[in-house]
Every structure is written in structure tokens, then in C-alpha cells.
Amino acid sequence: xxxxxxxxxxxxxxxxxxxxxxxASPDNAREVLAELAAVDPHVTVxxxxxxxxxxxxxxxxxxxxxxxAVVLLDGDxxxxxxMIEAFHEQWLNGFDVVYGVRVKxxxxxxxxxxxxxxxxxxxxxxxxxxxxxxxxxxxxDRRVVDAxxxxxxxxxxxxxxxxxxxxxQTGVPYFRAERPFGLSTNSMLKNLGWARKAILSFSYxxxxxxxxxxxxxxxxxxxLIVGQILARIFAPELVPTGFTTLIVIILFMGGIQLLCLSxxxxxxxxxxxxxxxxxxxxxxxxxxxxxxxxxxxSNPLETREDLVEPPQxxxxxx
Numbered sequence: 001x002x003x004x005x006x007x008x009x010x011x012x013x014x015x016x017x018x019x020x021x022x023x024a025s026p027d028n029a030r031e032v033l034a035e036l037a038a039v040d041p042h043v044t045v046x047x048x049x050x051x052x053x054x055x056x057x058x059x060x061x062x063x064x065x066x067x068x069a070v071v072l073l074d075g076d077x078x079x080x081x082x083m084i085e086a087f088h089e090q091w092l093n094g095f096d097v098v099y100g101v102r103v104k105x106x107x108x109x110x111x112x113x114x115x116x117x118x119x120x121x122x123x124x125x126x127x128x129x130x131x132x133x134x135x136x137x138x139x140x141d142r143r144v145v146d147a148x149x150x151x152x153x154x155x156x157x158x159x160x161x162x163x164x165x166x167x168x169q170t171g172v173p174y175f176r177a178e179r180p181f182g183l184s185t186n187s188m189l190k191n192l193g194w195a196r197k198a199i200l201s202f203s204y205x206x207x208x209x210x211x212x213x214x215x216x217x218x219x220x221x222x223x224l225i226v227g228q229i230l231a232r233i234f235a236p237e238l239v240p241t242g243f244t245t246l247i248v249i250i251l252f253m254g255g256i257q258l259l260c261l262s263x264x265x266x267x268x269x270x271x272x273x274x275x276x277x278x279x280x281x282x283x284x285x286x287x288x289x290x291x292x293x294x295x296x297x298s299n300p301l302e303t304r305e306d307l308v309e310p311p312q313x314x315x316x317x318x
Contacts, residue, residue: 002036002043004081005073012088017290019044019061020075023281024051037287045287055156056281058136063149066290070145072136072158078176079137086172087139096167099131099138099159103173118195125205130163131171138162153201154280155273160202200270206263213256 002018009016020036022029022045033045046060058072069091071084079100087098119132136158140148147165148158163169199206 001075001077001081002040004077005084006040006042008081008084012085014088015067017042017044017065017067019046019064019290021046021048021057021061023048023053023057034287041288043288044290047284047286049282049284052281054136055158058158059149059156060281060283062145064286064290065145068142069139070142071139074137079135080174083137083172083174084139090170090172091139091141094168095170096141096144097138097162097169098140099134099162099169099171100176101131101171101173102133102135102176104175122195122198122203125199125203126160127204128160128164128202130160130202131169134159134171135176141167143167153274154276154278155197155201155270156280157198157201160198164202196266197270200266207267210260210263213260217253217256 005018018040020029020033020043022033024047030047033043037043037045044064046064048057048060052060054074062070062072069088071087073079073081073084083100087100090098116133119130119134123130123132138159140162144162144165144167148161151161
């Protein structure tokens, strides 16, 4: 990855920095990255104290990046670094955000259908216009990065936040290859959790569905009551009797109530995480720290003393 990135940046003739975020990788990434940083001053390495997830890793890197534009790229080479040249060209044409659009991806048919279905359902449910088939792989102008860095939320869904901040955006189609090496730590449960976080962050449709469901049940109940009364009067032999009918109705309503409670509980849990104001990540160390300001006070402090900005006097306002 380092070789391919370096070749691309030299080809397009730009000053660059490569920030690797080691989010507690289970392999020997720490040692390999330390060796790269020792021989290449363009390389900065961030080591997290534990695994905080890809969105926190992207945030950690963006808050140290100093360039006029920032590229987000996964470390498994499924997204080809050579696409940066096309991103850079669109950026020079005046676009503030250039994202990759996955026209095709190496995956099983089931996963391909599932990914496409999710992106389209999410776009339909979201209150912001989020591009379909677009992942985190993108180039963003400095003012877009500054806008994202200023957002205080902990549960971050970068591609959703990228769409929320606006600016001029465009997509570049590309083919997403299969992971060329190693085994992914991702799983179906993690994908479902990721989808849940995205929906909770950018959609109120599940809460709206509860209202719709409640209205439909109330209307249906009234109709059934009227039907029950009429049946008792004109055809009593057709009216269902016994505990079986009662038990089925109770179980059905209980299931509906539990479903509604689980949806509300998910939003409350999401809100509780934000209220706690825990940092999205903790940096254990930084190698070749770039000449950029340390994260603002609302962001996690570094654990190394030489990376912590001394407190400043701030005037109080009434």
C-alpha cells in the first residue's frame, strides 16, 4: 500500500503525507509501520490503545492531517490507491468532495444484493441525500475536513456526515476488488451493527413507523369491535370464542409493543452514548507527528506528554 500510494502521489506531483492509523490490528502492523516511518518522513503512524472501529480511525487520522485535501482509504487495498489520480483531477475542477462509486465488487451474490438493497433503503429513509454504492473511499477538501472535525458526535458515520456537511460533491465509478491478503475481522453481525448505527444517526423513519403502526392497530381494533358487535347481534354462531383467540391477540399485541420498545430503546442507547461524551478514540502513540495543531479540547488528548497542548486561558461569557 505504501509503495502504491507513493507512486500515485509522485505521478500527480503533489506534496503529501501518508497517515496510517493502526486501530489495534491483531497482526504485526505496528512493527511494519514503525519501520516505514523510520525510513520515510512522509509517513505518520497513529497507534490506538484498542480497536475503536473504522469510523473512529478515519476521524483520528483526519484530525492530524495537514493537507489541502484529505483522502480516506481502507488499509486492505480493496479500494485501489490509483483512483486518487482521478479524485485529484475532479478536485482541481472545483469539487470539494470526490467519492468512489462501487459499480461492481468482488463478493458473493447474496452480499452484493444485500449491500445494494441497504444503500437504497438507507437513502430512502435518510433525511439527507446520501449517494448509493459509495463507501468511505473519497477525497475531501480542507474546508470539508475542518467541518467534519468540528462535529462533536461520538457515534460517527463518516459517509453520512460527509453528505450532511454539503459542498460540491461528485462520484467516480470504480471496481472494488476482493481483499488481496489476510482475513477480515468483519462479520455479518458487525455489518448489521454498522447498518443500525447509520440508520439511528440519519433517519427517524423507524420512529415514524411506530406511529403508523399504532394508528393502523387502533383503526383495525375499532373495525373489529364494530364487526364483533354486529356479529353478536346478527350471527352469534360466527363469533370466535375461547381462550385461544384471546391468547393469540395478547401475544400479537405483546410482540408489537416489544418491537416498538426495542426501536425506542435503540435511539435512547444512541443518545446515551452521545451524552456520556466519551472520546471516539484514544491514541496510544504517534510517530512522525505532523506540524499541525493538536486536537481541540473536545477531542481525545494524546497519551504522550510532548503531544498534549498546554491549557489556555479562555475568557468567560455571561
